[in-house]
Amino acid sequence: MAFLCSLDEPAQVLIAGASRGIGAALVERLLRMPEVGCVHAVARSWSDQQGAGERLHHYAVDLTEPAQLQTLVDKLQASTPRLHLVINCAGFLHQPDGQQPEKALQQIELAALEHSFRINAFAPILLAQALLPMLRGKHRCSFASLSARVGSIGDNHLGGWYAYRASKAAQNMLLRTFAIEWRRMNRNGCCLLLHPGTTDTDLSKPFQGRVPEGKLFTADFVAERLLAVIAEHGPQDSGQFYAWDGQPIPW
Numbered sequence: 059m060a061f062l063c064s065l066d067e068p069a070q071v072l073i074a075g076a077s078r079g080i081g082a083a084l085v086e087r088l089l090r091m092p093e094v095g096c097v098h099a100v101a102r103s104w105s106d107q108q109g110a111g112e113r114l115h116h117y118a119v120d121l122t123e124p125a126q127l128q129t130l131v132d133k134l135q136a137s138t139p140r141l142h143l144v145i146n147c148a149g150f151l152h153q154p155d156g157q158q159p160e161k162a163l164q165q166i167e168l169a170a171l172e173h174s175f176r177i178n179a180f181a182p183i184l185l186a187q188a189l190l191p192m193l194r195g196k197h198r199c200s201f202a203s204l205s206a207r208v209g210s211i212g213d214n215h216l217g218g219w220y221a222y223r224a225s226k227a228a229q230n231m232l233l234r235t236f237a238i239e240w241r242r243m244n245r246n247g248c249c250l251l252l253h254p255g256t257t258d259t260d261l262s263k264p265f266q267g268r269v270p271e272g273k274l275f276t277a278d279f280v281a282e283r284l285l286a287v288i289a290e291h292g293p294q295d296s297g298q299f300y301a302w303d304g305q306p307i308p309w
């Protein structure tokens with residue numbers, strides 16, 4: 059990744075939502091890059107088979123719990139003063155035997171709206187807030203968070219999926235606002251919202267039937283594309299929303 063290669067120190071990378079899906083694929087790719095010094099991987103739980111190592115650190119953190127985020131930052135700061143790349147991949151669409159995306163107004167429930175907003179909207183901005191001491195300064199740094207095209211208000215022609223759409227739209231606004239403030243604390247920072255495309259993971263599994271031929275991506279392909287989009291955009295693009303192919307998405 060060009061901007062990580064140009065650093066004068068090994069890159070410190072944090073991936074949130076790293077135990078499965080797109081986040082896990084990003085970790086695998088990043089560990090193959092010699093310019094990456096360490097990947098700090100965050101999820102609520104890790105299995106014994108998911109071994110950490112010298113260049114891979116695991117942290118069990120619920121991103122919706124501010125006290126756990128503070129403990130995470132204390133541990134990170136014990137190993138590095140700054141982060142060069144943060145990618146938040148944690149997100150929520152459905153529970154296997156529980157909450158499902160709404161097809162109609164009558165299916166909206168307050169608890170379900172709150173649950174989606176906690177993970178999809180509140181967790182990313184709380185993560186940015188907690189990590190700020192490691193993002194501010196003069197160093198080149200990108201903070202990317204996975205959104206979704208269905209979170210675009212301008213692109214909403216189909217309706218449905220109230221909680222998911224609205225919580226992703228809320229994330230977009232929260233991180234766009236963060237991008238403006240962050241510019242004053244690090245003019246080399248770049249905050250991006252990214253749409254990965256429909257990707258074969260647990261999150262999309264029940265909804266893959268309607269995906270057109272050739273439009274269901276592997277997590278590894280998406281990881282490669284997202285790293286390319288992040289590499290192509292710098293501080294001048296901070297606060298923008300892009301798809302996996304580099305195309306801008308309307309708010």
Ligand SMILES: NC(=O)c1ccc[n+]([C@@H]2O[C@H](COP(=O)([O-])OP(=O)(O)OC[C@H]3O[C@@H](n4cnc5c(N)ncnc54)[C@H](OP(=O)(O)O)[C@@H]3O)[C@@H](O)[C@H]2O)c1
Pocket residue numbers: 074075076077078079080081100101102103104119120121122147148149150151177181204205206207253254255256257258259260261262
């Ligand atoms: N897959 C798609 O087709 C698609 C399409 C558009 C957008 N997206 C977005 O892309 C992102 C990644 O999706 P994915 O398909 O890779 O999802 P996934 O396979 O369900 O993985 C989600 C990851 O987030 C972690 N996570 C969930 N809640 C968390 C919390 N409260 N605290 C910490 N970690 C948490 C999960 O680990 P634990 O459960 O162990 O915590 C897991 O590592 C999401 O934001 C999703 O909305 C995906």
